[in-house]
Structure formats: structure tokens, C-alpha cells
Amino acid sequence: MTITRPHIDPTDSAAQPIYRLAGVAKTYQQKKRVVKPLTGVDLEIRGGDFVTIQGPTGGGKSTLLQLLGALDRPTSGRMTLGDTDLAGASNTALGAVRAREIGFVFQGFNLIPTLTASENVDMGLEPLGLDAAERRVRVADALAHVGLADRADHRPGELSGGQQQRVAIARAIAKRPRVLLADEPTGNLDESMRDEILDLLQALNDDGLTLIVVTHDSAVARRASRRLRLEKGTIRDITR
Amino acid sequence: MYLTYLRRELSGRTKQTAIVAAGLAIAIALVIIVNALTAGVRDAQTQALESVYGVGTDLTVAGAQQEPGEDGGSRFDFGEDGGATAEDGTTTLAQSQLRTDRGRTTLDAATVGTISALDGVSSATGALSLTNSTFSGELPEMPADGGTNAAGEAGSAPADDAPQGGGGFGGGSFxxxxxxxxxxxxxxQTVGPLSSVSVTDGRALDADDAGQNVAVLDATxxxxxxxxxxxxxxxxxTAMEIVGLVSSSSSSTDTASNVYIPLDVAQSLAGVGDVVSTVYVQATTADGIAAVQSEIESAVPDATVSSQSDLASTVSGSLSSATSLITNLGTWLSILVLAVAVVLAVLFTMSGVSRRTREFGTLKAIGWSNGRVIRQVAGESMVQGLIGGAIGLAIGLGGILAINIIAPTISAAPAATEAGAGGGPGGGRFASTVQTATDITLSAPLTPWVLVAAVGLAVSAGLVAGAFGGWRAARLSPAEALRSVA
Structure with a gap:
């Protein structure tokens, strides 16, 4: 399989801290029970890092990923993405950050079943306000990059799990984000498909894209340049 | 992309789209048909009233209501020379009477002038409503052995020298x-009962006919x-020369009376003096009708003043039933079905949003704004509404076409031709009861605003559903949305 790579300039963010988290805590209420998944996270992630976050189920991994993805705000602590204060930003500002700087990949792919692969990728470009020609080029590049140029007109139901996840990755990278966040991206895939996706993610990281992956899979973690473990609401680096 | 997504979503959920569209379609079709029928019934009512009161008449003023039997009813009295007796002894009787309508008193003719002088009155004219009753028949010679009063129930007064008691009645024909x-x-000519008629033969009455024994007849x-x-x-x-025939401008109704004669001649023949039965009034403006009605009621306190809307309520027959059915059942049914359709659309849209929590959560996660998500949901609902509206429009137009092809007839009996009060057979009296029931073809006219309203309702229903669905989608926090489906 030939993979053409998108244009990602690694010098933009390499070696510079992208994320800065200090004393980040998150509390929420679930059925009259107060849950404290994060009690005090201090963390810096540099541009070009390939970071995995591991930990027990219910340990706060997904919560941390949502904070990193500007989907939610911390209850306390400081948290920035570049120059943007994610803890104090408005919903609109968080939406703009998600639209331009963050790509998401989900365990369940989260593609829209009624749309084709190219249309699903195009959905990621919708908030950018690009003209139609530019969007067409970006969609075609992204699909080619994940090796699905010939499947552009297929709907998710007509694609395998691995292919669907590649469409999801294409949707995430078409906007040329600063960071790609993935929540168990290989959780629904068999071993060969998992390796296919990991190769793809690895290649994107090699091109300079910062990757933060929440995973239970040690095969994924082995590929990472930095391995973090989240336990009892706090994080520690277990990279050797 | 907006339209592609919208189209794909609606075609991907055909069952829901079909149910919502069908609900709205039925509601819109009902609204169109009920509105058209209401307009049709209103037209029929106007037709029925115009045939009696004339075009342009805003108010009618009539004498006070009489108690039944107050005026005594018709009575034919024959004196000794009341009939012509032939050689074979057969007596021919014939008598014609002209009486004012029973049930109401007459008004002094000066009332017309009083009303004309009031503010807001454009024109007024008086009319004298009469009933001509003719009694004619033959009485054979009384049997030699005597008989009862030959006139008997027919009302002939017994002659002083007529045989009394015993014997049998020799027969007769009346x-x-x-x-x-x-x-x-x-x-x-502009106001009153002849303002709505058309002359089918000869001519109408004109100013020169005052005092002349001329008549215009209803063509039927x-x-x-x-x-x-x-x-x-x-x-x-009195023999009146027929100078013209008139018919109602509506082919399906008769005119207000059988015979029209000059007012002064009618007053003279009836021997009632300078009176009128009804004054027909045209107001200067439509807005001023209520005020004029109030003024006339003050100026002529003993009279009964009725507006066209008052008169409409007096129309009886199946037209009245149709009006009641359409106004009550039809309107409420339309409102009910429309409400159900809107609620259905709202519930389906909100349940659709709930089902698509992961989808909207994902879209928000990749940067879609709330506004963009709301536009998507509202757009889908509005298109569902438009599809329902288009189908409803087609069904509604088909229904209207069917009604106009079937053209059902309904009967209408305007209260102006009141049943004669009092009298009744007996004692030589005859009640001249005239109740003119006319059959009117019911049509369902199509007005452009109904089409606009139907499309507007469909779009509004879609927007209401979209607003609820969009509100729900906007409230979805992307983090919670993704957490809830993880």
C-alpha cells in the first residue's frame, strides 16, 4: 500500500510545548455521586511527541483526553494549548480551537453512515469556511494519505473496520491540525488492521504531527515516544 | 455540503420522514378543504341572502314581531251578491285579497326618510311585502231538501234566508x-330586493312607473x-300589465318575491295607507354598519334592525347545518390534526436528535458550532414540513376538485319569508304560508391565500419541530454526548 503524506510542517511545533497543564482537576456529578477523575495533573506535551496515556478503566483517561481536546473545561488548574487558555475560554473559542487545531479519532470511528467516505472527510472541513475547490483538494489528499483514494464514494457500511478508522483519521488530518487525539483507535480492530492503523499513525507522527493516544493496548504504547500512566487522578511518566 | 447532508439524512430515514410528512400532509389538506368549504358555504349564504335582500344591502329594518294570531289571518267574506249564479243554479265565487305579511307590523313610510337622514347611511328604500290570496270556486244549486251552509269550512257567510239544518251538502269545487x-x-335601483336581479325579458320598473298598474314577475x-x-x-x-321578467343573479335561487309592483300602487291596492314592511339600508362604509345599526335602533325603537350577519344566522335548512358542521367540526378537526401533526413532528425530531447524540457530539468535537448543528436539524425538519405541505396541497386541491365536480346541493330557507302567523284553516280563514326553500349548489372556491397559508403552515410546523430539535441538539455538550455513547 502506498501512502502519500499530507503537508505537515514539523518545524511549526516541534520541540515547543504545545500543552501545559498545572494542577488540573476535574469533578463532575454522576447520578448524585461526585466523581473526581482528575485530582491534580501536571503535564507538558511538546510538538511532535507521540504520547500514549494508559491506566485502569474509569481512571480518568477519557476525561483527560476531553480536556486536551477542548471538549470540556477543568474544574480547577491551568491548562493551555499554545497561547489559548483552555480553562477560561468561551464555548465559541473552544469550538474554534477544535475546528482548527485538534483532530479527533474515536474508538467507534463515529462516521456518519449516510455519507460517503469523501463526504465524511469533508465534514471535518465544514467549520473552516474554505472554498469548495480547496476542500475538494484537501479531501482527496487526506483520503490518498490514508490509502483510500479509490474508496472515496463508499459509505461506511461498505468499508471494513480498518478502512472506516482510516476514513476517520483522514477526517481528522484534512484540517491539518496541530495535534491528533485518539481514544482507543485500535479498540475495535483485529490485529492486522490494528497494525495497519498504527503504521499510519506512526507515519503521521514521523511527519511532525503530535499524537496523544489513550489506549489499553500495549502494542500501541510500544510505538510511543512518551508513555504516561493515569492512576488515582494523577499522571506519571513511565517512559523507559 | 449542507444540502448533501440534509438530503442523505432524510433519505436515510425514510420511515420517519414519511410519517412526519404524512401527518402534516393530512393536516394541510384538511385546512385547505375546510377553508375552501367555509368560503363555499359563506358564498352560498350570501347567495341565499342576496336573492332576498339584494346586493349592497347592509341593514334591513322591519316592523315589530307580532304575536301569532294577532292580525286575525285571511278571511274571505261573500255577501249576497258575492257570486254569479248561472241558469243551472251553480254559483261561481271568486275573491282576491291583498294583505300585508303576517308576523310583523308595518312601518310608517316616513321611516325611510328618517333613516336616510341618519349619518353613515348611503341610501335607503322601503318595500311593502304583501301576499295575494285568491279564492275561487263553484257552488251547485242547493238541494231542495235543504243543506248545510254551503260555504262551510270555506268561510262563506250564511245568507239570512239560507235553509238551516237538515239535508246534505250538494258538493262544490274551490x-x-x-x-x-x-x-x-x-x-x-341600487339597494333593495331588485338590486341583485337581472332582467330576462322586458324591462325593470323605473321611476315613471310610479302610480301605474304595471308589474315585474319572477321568471320562475x-x-x-x-x-x-x-x-x-x-x-x-286589479289587472297589472306585465312589463318584465327578472331572475336571481344566481342561477340556483329564486328572487325575493313572485310579483313586483310600484310601492304606491301596492299601498293603494292593499288599503294599508302610507306604510312599508321593510326598509333596506346601505351604509356609507362597511366599517360603519354597526354604528348605523345602533343609530337606527335609537331612531326607530319599535323596529327590528338586522345586519347581513344577523340575517345569515337566520338562514335555515341544510345550508345552516353545513355551516355549523364546517365551522365547528371542520375547523376543530383541522386544528386538532394540525396540532397532532406538529406534536408528532416535534417528537420525531427530538427523538431523532437523541438517536443521533453520537453524531452531533462528533460534529461538535470536530468543530461544528451550535448554530451550524441547529441549522442542520431545523433544515431537515423544514424540508419534512415542505414535503408534507406539498403532498397536503396536492390532496387538498384534489379534494376541492372532487367537491366542485360532485357539486353537492344544499337547501337554504332565509327567514325573510316568514311563515304566516295565525289564521289557519277554520272559520273561513286561510293562512298564506310561504316558506321559500332554495337549493344552492355548494362549491369550494380556491383562494390564493389558502395556498400561501398552507405552505406557511407547513414551513411553520417544520420550523417549530426544528426549533425544538435544534434546541435539544444545541444543549448537547460534546463531552457528555461522546461520554454517553462511549
Whole structure:
């Protein structure tokens, strides 16, 4: 399989801290029970890092990923993405950050079943306000990059799990984000498909894209340049 | 991309789209048909009233209601020389009477002037409503052995020298005929009962006919009685020259009266003096009708003042039933079905949003704004509404077409031709009861605003559903949305 790579300039963010988290805590209420998944996270992630976050189920991994993805705000602590204060930003500002700087990949792919692969990728470009020609080029590049140029007109139901996840990755990278966040991206895939996706993610990281992956899979973690473990609401680096 | 997504979503959920569209379609079709039928019934009502009161009449002023039997009813009295006796002893009796309508008192003719002088009155004219009753028959010679009063129940007064008691009745043959006569001011054409008629033969009455023994006949009455222009009609024992025939502007209704004669002639023949039965009033403006009605009620306190809307409520027959059915059942049914359709659309849209929590959560996660998500949901709902509206429009137009092809007829009996009060057979009296029931073809006219309203309703229903669905989608926090489906 030939993979053409998108244009990602690694010098933009390499070696510079992208994320800065200090004393980040998150509390929420679930059925009259107060849950404290994060009690005090201090963390810096540099541009070009390939970071995995591991930990027990219910340990706060997904919560941390949502904070990193500007989907939610911390209850306390400081948290920035570049120059943007994610803890104090408005919903609109968080939406703009998600639209331009963050790509998401989900365990369940989260593609829209009624749309084709190219249309699903195009959905990621919708908030950018690009003209139609530019969007067409970006969609075609992204699909080619994940090796699905010939499947552009297929709907998710007509694609395998691995292919669907590649469409999801294409949707995430078409906007040329600063960071790609993935929540168990290989959780629904068999071993060969998992390796296919990991190769793809690895290649994107090699091109300079910062990757933060929440995973239970040690095969994924082995590929990472930095391995973090989240336990009892706090994080520690277990990279050797 | 907006339209592609919208189209794919609606075609991907055909069942929901079909149910919502079908609900709205039925509601819109009902609204269209009920509105058209309401307009049709209103037209029919106007038609029924115009045939009696005339186009342009805003108010009618009539004398006070009388108690039944107050005026005594018709009575034919024959004196000794009341009939002509032939050689074989058969006595021929014939008498024609012209009486004012029972049930109401008359108004002094000066009332017309009083009303004309009021503010807001454009024109007014008086008319005298009469009933011509003719009694005719033959009495054979009384048997030699005597007999009862030959006139018996027919009302002939017994002659002083008539044999009393014993014997049998020698037989006889009597005809009683009655027709309505309206004395009108021949100089006034714009308001009143003849303002809505068209002349089918001869001419209408004009100002020069005042004081002349001339008559204009209702064309239907003339045909059924073999009367024509140039001939004569006997009114109150006086031969009136027929100068014209008129028919209602509506082909399905008769005019207000059988015979029209000049007012002064009618007053003279009826021997009632300078009176009128009804004053027809045209207001200067439509807005001023209520004020004029109030003024007339003050100026002529004993009279009954009715507006066209008051009169509409007096129309009886199946037209009244149709009005009631459409106004009550039809309107409420439309509202109910529309409400159900809107609620259905709202519930389906909100349940659709719930089902698509992961989808909207994902879209927000990749940067879609709330506004963009709301536009998507509202757009989908609005298109569902438009599809329902288009189908409803087609069904509604089909329904209207079907009604106009079937063209059901309904009967209408305007209260202006009141049943005669009092009298009744007995004691030589005859009640001249005239109740004119006309059959009116019910049509369902299509007005452009109904189409606009139907499309507007469909779009509004879609927007309401979209607003609820969009509100729910906007409230979805992307983090919670993704957490809830993880």
C-alpha cells in the first residue's frame, strides 16, 4: 500500500510545548455521586511527541483526553494549548480551537453512515469556511494519505473496520491540525488492521504531527515516544 | 455540503420522514378543504341572502314581531251578491285579497326618510311585502231538501234566508291560490330586493312607473303560471300589465318575491295607507354598519334592525347545518390534526436528535458550532414540513376538485319569508304560508391565500419541530454526548 503524506510542517511545533497543564482537576456529578477523575495533573506535551496515556478503566483517561481536546473545561488548574487558555475560554473559542487545531479519532470511528467516505472527510472541513475547490483538494489528499483514494464514494457500511478508522483519521488530518487525539483507535480492530492503523499513525507522527493516544493496548504504547500512566487522578511518566 | 447532508439524512430515514410528512400532509389538506368549504358555504349564504335582500344591502329594518294570531289571518267574506249564479243554479265565487305579511307590523313610510337622514347611511328604500290570496270556486244549486251552509269550512257567510239544518251538502269545487307581491320604490335601483336581479325579458320598473298598474314577475313564477311580458296578472283584483321578467343573479335561487309592483300602487291596492314592511339600508362604509345599526335602533325603537350577519344566522335548512358542521367540526378537526401533526413532528425530531447524540457530539468535537448543528436539524425538519405541505396541497386541491365536480346541493330557507302567523284553516280563514326553500349548489372556491397559508403552515410546523430539535441538539455538550455513547 502506498501512502502519500499530507503537508505537515514539523518545524511549526516541534520541540515547543504545545500543552501545559498545572494542577488540573476535574469533578463532575454522576447520578448524585461526585466523581473526581482528575485530582491534580501536571503535564507538558511538546510538538511532535507521540504520547500514549494508559491506566485502569474509569481512571480518568477519557476525561483527560476531553480536556486536551477542548471538549470540556477543568474544574480547577491551568491548562493551555499554545497561547489559548483552555480553562477560561468561551464555548465559541473552544469550538474554534477544535475546528482548527485538534483532530479527533474515536474508538467507534463515529462516521456518519449516510455519507460517503469523501463526504465524511469533508465534514471535518465544514467549520473552516474554505472554498469548495480547496476542500475538494484537501479531501482527496487526506483520503490518498490514508490509502483510500479509490474508496472515496463508499459509505461506511461498505468499508471494513480498518478502512472506516482510516476514513476517520483522514477526517481528522484534512484540517491539518496541530495535534491528533485518539481514544482507543485500535479498540475495535483485529490485529492486522490494528497494525495497519498504527503504521499510519506512526507515519503521521514521523511527519511532525503530535499524537496523544489513550489506549489499553500495549502494542500501541510500544510505538510511543512518551508513555504516561493515569492512576488515582494523577499522571506519571513511565517512559523507559 | 449542507444540502448533501440534509438530503442523505432524510433519505436515510425514510420511515420517519414519511410519517412526519404524512401527518402534516393530512393536516394541510384538511385546512385547505375546510377553508375552501367555509368560503363555499359563506358564498352560498350570501347567495341565499342576496336573492332576498339584494346586493349592497347592509341593514334591513322591519316592523315589530307580532304575536301569532294577532292580525286575525285571511278571511274571505261573500255577501249576497258575492257570486254569479248561472241558469243551472251553480254559483261561481271568486275573491282576491291583498294583505300585508303576517308576523310583523308595518312601518310608517316616513321611516325611510328618517333613516336616510341618519349619518353613515348611503341610501335607503322601503318595500311593502304583501301576499295575494285568491279564492275561487263553484257552488251547485242547493238541494231542495235543504243543506248545510254551503260555504262551510270555506268561510262563506250564511245568507239570512239560507235553509238551516237538515239535508246534505250538494258538493262544490274551490281553488285557493296565493303568491307573494312586493311593492317597491321603482326609482331606487341600487339597494333593495331588485338590486341583485337581472332582467330576462322586458324591462325593470323605473321611476315613471310610479302610480301605474304595471308589474315585474319572477321568471320562475311566470313560467310555472304561463305568464309572459305583455300579459296581465291579477293583483288584489286589479289587472297589472306585465312589463318584465327578472331572475336571481344566481342561477340556483329564486328572487325575493313572485310579483313586483310600484310601492304606491301596492299601498293603494292593499288599503294599508302610507306604510312599508321593510326598509333596506346601505351604509356609507362597511366599517360603519354597526354604528348605523345602533343609530337606527335609537331612531326607530319599535323596529327590528338586522345586519347581513344577523340575517345569515337566520338562514335555515341544510345550508345552516353545513355551516355549523364546517365551522365547528371542520375547523376543530383541522386544528386538532394540525396540532397532532406538529406534536408528532416535534417528537420525531427530538427523538431523532437523541438517536443521533453520537453524531452531533462528533460534529461538535470536530468543530461544528451550535448554530451550524441547529441549522442542520431545523433544515431537515423544514424540508419534512415542505414535503408534507406539498403532498397536503396536492390532496387538498384534489379534494376541492372532487367537491366542485360532485357539486353537492344544499337547501337554504332565509327567514325573510316568514311563515304566516295565525289564521289557519277554520272559520273561513286561510293562512298564506310561504316558506321559500332554495337549493344552492355548494362549491369550494380556491383562494390564493389558502395556498400561501398552507405552505406557511407547513414551513411553520417544520420550523417549530426544528426549533425544538435544534434546541435539544444545541444543549448537547460534546463531552457528555461522546461520554454517553462511549
Amino acid at each position: 281553488d285557493v291560490d296565493s303568491f307573494t307581491v312586493l311593492g317597491i320604490d321603482p326609482a331606487v 313564477y311566470a313560467t310555472s303560471n304561463d305568464l309572459a311580458v305583455g300579459g296581465t296578472v291579477d293583483v288584489g283584483g
